[in-house]
Amino acid sequence: MGNESHTQENGAGTASNSRRHVLKAIGASGAVALAGCAGEGNGNGNGTGNGNGNGADDHAPIGNYPIEGDTAMYGWHGPLSGILAPDGEEQERGFELAIDHLNNGGGLVDHYDPLSGDGVLDYEIDYVTGDSAGDEETSIDNVERMIDRDNIQFWTGGVSSGVCQALQPIAQRERVIQLTSISHAGPITGENCERYSFRPSMSARTSAEALAATLPDLLGDDVDFFQIYLDYSYGISNRDSMTELMEGQGWNEIGQSAIAFGESDHSSQIADLDEADPDVLVFTTFGTAMADGISQMQEAGVAEDIDIVVPLLSAFSMEPAGGDAEGVIGTANWHPLRGDELSETFVDAYMDEYDELPGQAAYEVYDNVLHYSAAVENAGTFHPPTVVRELEEFEWNLAMGEMAYRECDHQASRPVYVCRGVSESEQQETGTYLELVEEVSPEDSSYDCDIEPAASCEMSEYE
Amino acid sequence: MSLLELEDVHSYYGHSHILRGVSMEVEEGEIVSLLGRNGAGKTTTLRSIAGAEPPEVRSGHIQFNGTDITDLETEDVIMSGIAIVPEERRLFSNLTVEENLELSRISQNTWNTIRRKIGLSDPSGKSLDELYELFPVLEERKEQQAGTLSGGEQQMLSIARTLRLPNVELLMLDEPSEGLAPQIVETVMNAIETIAAEGTTVLLIEQNVQAALELADRGYVLDMGSIVYEGTAEELRNEDDLDQYLTV
């Protein structure tokens, strides 16, 4: 963290801020009038103009473009406090590692053609980070700071779907690209979609598609299942997708029960579950709530003969659950013991730096930094609309496998990793909470642009 | 040497100067009465002796048994041998009669309590039985909450609980006759007389001049925070000028 930079070009803030707001307000036509204004702002900045700055390409100023000086800022923003912190801390490490590799080579940068290991384009990359605390208002303030004061070109990170959705309009408004991570709710690439926001990670629907493709093999064909879900957009998206897709596989949903957000007592839902007596429980929750729920089921003696499926599994749920989560089935964006060469390269680099096995959260953010940079290299500019267009048809294949963004909803079509919780002793031994059960191909986990949630996406403008 | 000696005591309630140089003495075995109208400073004198706060004693000395007790905490004053029956009795109304009495058995110091229990104790106060003998009505009511007692019973309980304290050498009573019917006043005064006869020194604060002087050996009259008169009960009874300090 010692190399974080917070020094900013004084005077430039006014200009860039004005640029953004005027563009939002009066559209592109006003931008021309403002170019001069921006120039004035530069006058009292640090003045070390860079060949790749204003002069090199002919794009009008937009967002935090053009970059002044020879350093481009990246942002990471995710939970470092609150119950989501375990994933946030991993993400931050992955992020810092990625920046290091971009500037100095190493890790997957050495195995990814568009990247040189000597910055991006001709810029050195610096970064800022912010703690979302899992809270929407705090996040808005933080991201505004990163955009306004630190002039970030893009940011990634985050866990909470609520926070992610609150930030998407800011990405659009400020013309700064956001690559989401982990956030799973349907609307992020549905009704809430924005041109400047991309989701490389799974959506609730992607996970459900993958589970529909594997669960019958794992748990049987003629299965009664029950759903307990968190009563907010993440839980509801998953519930709807699971109902539709599992029933499509011939499974039979025999009941549902909602948990209020923030509620740690699940006794009533467990009572419903016990009464329904299903074969499988689909438990859409996260964080300590999942740990609470599973431990309360065990304590009530209902967990023994029911298989539990938690559509999204990650450190923030697995860490508090400890050994209780043994046998729980779900999906993840990546698995450290996937066994391919690139994953091993990443794992080695990460272990060298931090002396622990990375989880999906660490890799995902690492990957986001890399593939965004690759898109910039391919586009030859940081100009946000150009980079957005580049990303919309971007394909890449690093440690997660074959990935590609879809233009219709900015959801990545991607492989999904179906995993299972392991016992506490195995956790100690392997350093990971999950074992990889099956890798589901992009074809089997994707859905068409004309079905929900993608069907509700009305993409916003480029400039 | 006097048992209790006040020497030019000045006490304040916040900024208000209430006792303006009170000096008085109580000899061992005496019954001394402190007279004066409401607001004259009688209760403040008692509270100053007891080390209660407020008031704040800013100058002067209070000696008891030869020791300076001016700056002692209330509980230490009590344990040095002074018992207090405060104005309005201040019983613990939600506690039973017996619990009110039992409280006095607990001393400030746990080790003393233990020592007394295993028979190594200092001379202790009266036992419950002795108290019930003195105030039979309390035994009948021992399971009752103190708040439900009549005024006279409450006053007896308030006196009785001080007798259960160990080592009482001086008993200070603040208006024990207040609000009581005449025949009850007499019972209370008789009880005080009995206690005094057993050798306890008594400092009696009273508005009821007649009752007080009947009992007392000597008296002080307090007005505007100063002693304006002192003398034997006999002298006080015959002093006509005192009317202005005491009543209509």
Added chain:
Amino acid sequence: MTLLQTRNLTKSFGGLVAVDTVEIEVEENELVSVIGPNGAGKSTLINLITGMLTPTDGDVLYRDTNLAGKDPYEITQLGIGRSFQTASIFPELTVQDNVDVASFAAEQGSFTVNFLRRRDRYDSVRQRTADALELVDLEDEADVPAASLPYGDKRRLEVAIGLATDPDLLFMDEPTAGMSPAETEMTTNLIERMQTERGMTIVLVEHDMDIVFDVSDKILVLHRGEIIADGTPDEIRNDETVRSAYLGGEEI
């Protein structure tokens, strides 16, 4: 004319009857003192009349209005003022502000919507405050925080607040307690002036018998919640029941 009248006024707390079927009458422009030993029920009586307590039984009539059940501010607005036994003032406000609170109440009633009008524009309020402060001789202390006044001055401020509410009938609870002889004399003069110059009716609860017998037109003696005597100072001075209530039966 009878200004204030209580009928059968009773207040009990649990089993204790603090005020027992008390019937008193106060004539206009009269100065009535209520005396009695500690615990006789004097404060309870005042509290019942001024609305701090609700009577268990009985009525309080003031100029044909029944006060029972009314809130203190309503009773004050009807013209019944009160000063408290302990200096009930606003310690962190200045002396002038202390009295201003009461002056506003007198000038503009119990509630008005004037939060956008500056209070230094109310000349009548200033005048009323100045008058009250002058009466108690505190005008030089107007800008001093009340907390820093000596005790006697606090009591006078307390009286000034009572005065500024513009009462026709003023209850004064031990106005001279804690005062020096000089202050006591000043207060006595003040009470007399209020009665003669302002035509106020005053009910005084007081332990200083000099004052009581000096200024009262009528004295009520309360003992254990009941009125045991009622008459002119001379009548009371010679009343045997009163002496025994106070002294325990026998003349000293």
Added chain:
Amino acid sequence: MSEETAQQLTDTDAAILSWETWDRVKHTERFAIVAAVVFVALWSWLFARAPITSELGGYHSLATTILIWSVFAIGFNLLLGQTGLLSFGHAMFWGGGGYAAALVSLHVYGDPVLMLVVGTTFTLLLAALTGVIALRLHAVYFAIITLAMGQLLYYLATSPLRPITGGRNGLTGIQLEPIFGLVYLGMPLPGIFGTLWVNYEYLLVATVFVLVIAFVNRIRKSPYGLIFRAIRENEQRVSFVGLNVWRYKFAAFLMSGGIVGLGGSLMTIESQFAGLGSLYWITSGEVVIMTVLGGVGTLFGPVLGAVIFLYFEGVVDGFPIVGRYWLLMLATVFTAIVWKYPDGLWGMLKLIASRIRSSVEDNP
């Protein structure tokens, strides 16, 4: 005071040279307003762009946010500082105003002025409803019942009212229309104004801030200000001088709620988002911390408190290594201040100033 002239206010040399002039001027109404105007005029620039001072890491949108939270804290302080009532549920007005403003822009029209009016009106109604119940209680009970009301609203907004409030996701997609159809808030200001204030949005926020200062200052100088303080010090005595204490407390509650609602609406305009966090009790706790930290009962103390709190949350939070401990540091500062300086930082500054002044006067 009616003779106060602009001369006195602008003639700073005289003010500095003569304590008497200063003492007379500093309590005048016009001085407070001029001070507020000067403050907002320079604030964003000093905080985010000026040489040297901006090295502390401030930025323009935080400067704006701080002004909005200051409105919140000033409104809250009108209740706590003047009447002594501690509400632990003021988030309901903050969030309530924010949601009302968001809803009117989503479903009716997004003129910022309309949003402010609707947000404030809604909050006044909410304050009237809750005040009737809560004001029967005192001290800690009042704090708890306001907390309970705020939390009830929070949970209602979370689930049963989700169709209206958007539940956990809050309300997004708020589009701002030009004020009275004329000026877009995002439009930059020209020349020196742009350097100082950046855009019309800041101008709107600054205007509201100054108006709120002027309004609260006027209340403090009106009979209400006196009566509120009297209620805080001795409620019983106030009713015994003939004032209807309940109505005055109710008025204080309404005004406080209304100002807070105004601030909440402004927040919605600034962030183009209304979310559950704004209704959560932690938000109520934050405004208590700001106000107490700055100085309960003072006019500018809450502003100082908001500056410090949000600086910690928004800037210190991003510092390397120590950033993680921002809440710990803030909580420690807060606790120490309450412990040693119950009058808050503003009170502490005044104390220090008066010490310096007396030492200066002693040694001319």
Added chain:
Amino acid sequence: MSLLESAVRFTYLSLSIASVYILVAVGFSIAFGTLKFVNMAHGALYLFGAYIGLFVAFEYNVGGSLGAYSPVGLDLGFAAALILVPVVVFAIGLVMERLIANPFYERSLLDQLLVTFGILLILQEFVAILVGRGGFSYDRTGWATGTIPLPGIGTASRWRIYVIAFTIVLLAVLYAFYKYTDYGLAVRAGTEDAEMVQMLGIKISRPFALIFAIGAAYAGLGGILGGSLFTVHPEIGIEILIPALLVVVVGGVGSLTGTIVAGLLLGVTFTATTRVYPEMATASLFLLAIIILSIKPTGLFGKEEVTA
């Protein structure tokens, strides 16, 4: 499931929730009613109880600044935690009374509330910095998991039954302390009139400190029991404080009976609402508190409002 079994389940669910509320609220109510001290830092005692119990009973890999020493913990088992935690938190309570409560007895309720709230935040952040912000859950050994058969009815959760029984025993102990010990007598008397107790020669500060520490120990035990029912993370101290405060004021400040009745009432309300309208489960507690306080501003068993 039979109606009877549903009823039994409803009962033990309500009671187990009420148990945690009551154990935490009891100490808060004592400090408030007896010592006239509002102690928001009481929530930290729950937090400490939960974390100390966790690291006494088990070993965990932790985050935060202790992360480097993982795994952390004594691994003595759950029963050892149940014995050690009250002792340790009792001692913390004594220190808290000396260092925090004592200097503030004479200050206003508002100052007390704010300072202790600040201290709660500080302590919470310390915990987070030491062991990280992630959550933990108690493992339970065999004797504490699974169900107990109820002949003719069905089964009940073993641990919940233990929690209830344990709470009943603790409340009985507290009652016995009040009723039968000298210190208990002094505390009851001191609640009514502390100065008079001193006038009987008793150093009231000692029984007061003792009862404060007992209240702390109960909050610590509440932390273990609550921690074992739910998960443990740094914010649980602040989270439990709100229902505990509701229990205290709904029951009436300083009334032990009131605290228990209010705890049960809130427990039942919570469980019942969870059954019929789960989204409003927590909200129902606030609604109930608003209704009760509107009808009776001093709470169910409260005698007078504590102002000052």
